[in-house]
Amino acid sequence: MTLIPLMGCSIMKRTGPGRVAKPSKVRRILGYTPEVREVRQAEDEVNRISSRLLDAMGIPGTPSDLPAAAGPCSAVDPDFTTYYIVDHPWALWRADADDFDTAMENLRSRLPGMGWHITKDGPQNSMFRNPEIIAVHTISGHHVAIEALKKRSGDLKPQISVTLVSPCYQAPEGTNLSRA
Structure with missing residues (x-):
């Protein structure tokens, strides 16, 4: 699975165990101030x-x-107490691998009109060189990696793999993220 660059949550330096960064440091680390948002709203x-x-x-x-x-x-916030992301890894199964090129071409042409900026469009850096599109939504800051896995190791069936990740959000005061 491809890591999605620049999402500002898991690939940058950490604050240390058991600590949440101060708001001024949060902005400095992430490059933006996280929006306060209910978890369910962000997941939806x-x-x-x-x-x-x-x-x-x-x-x-x-x-x-x-x-x-x-x-x-x-x-x-490595301890998941105040700040969070929403992650959605999913796949398209039982699709005909012959249609994967059509799906990727449709995404290339349709994503920009949906507010997405494609940051990578080309083969994966892997043995099979399957096609991959990585994009960021210019308004919301969501990131997506889409891989058309036509060729896979062993008996793994072809699939289109999607990993969608939100920007970091701040939970409303009083929210228990471990139960959200």
């Missing part, structure tokens, strides 16, 4: 974005039914 938004990405592919198949879920924004 990511699920809706995933649905629009599926529609943009424009091919038949069966999406996995794993919903989006909140997790730690580890660059500033």
